[in-house]
Ligand code: IMP
């Protein structure tokens with residue numbers, strides 16, 4: 001495959017695209033088995049999760065539906081308060097539905113735990129989490145991630161939907177950027 005023009009900014013490829021695809025096939029197979037005979041609703045959290053959503057759903061052999069939410073975290077600077085504002089709500093009513101949240105990465109877990117409480121109040125039949133990545137060393141709340149792709153170290157990663165200042169989402173691999181890219185001269 002042609003080398004990405006963004007590669008000069010990359011320090012290390014942490015998870016190459018073929019490993020991501022293999023993992024999504026595995027997760028898709030598990031989800032297909034677990035939701036057999038049902039029509040789950042996959043909820044992607046914008047914007048990072050759209051790449052995972054696109055590849056994951058093609059590995060789910062069921063009549064599933066998709067919907068999206070856009071949320072922003074209140075809080076000052078780097079500390080996430082865990083209180084989120086819903087910028088774009090779901091189009092679908094999730095009452096009585098089997099819902100699977102699709103995320104790119106779980107860091108502190110604060111955003112997702114707030115979102116879970118808010119969605120639980122709408123009385124879905126079930127509510128589970130699928131996340132491509134998790135940074136367990138950063139976790140501040142306990143979250144049960146039923147479908148997890150990879151655990152990653154406490155490093156800022158980009159690619160495969162994840163951004164730095166809006167860029168690098170279209171890199172096919174999960175990468176660590178060179179320190180000089182982060183503007184610190
Ligand atoms: P938290 O779990 O509430 O701390 O926030 C998770 C969100 O922070 C993710 O959905 C990402 O949008 C963002 N995030 C956390 N770690 C990274 C990273 O390494 N790269 C890019 N975005 C990240």
Ligand code: MG
Pocket residue numbers: 045046047048049104105
């Ligand atoms: Mg996100």
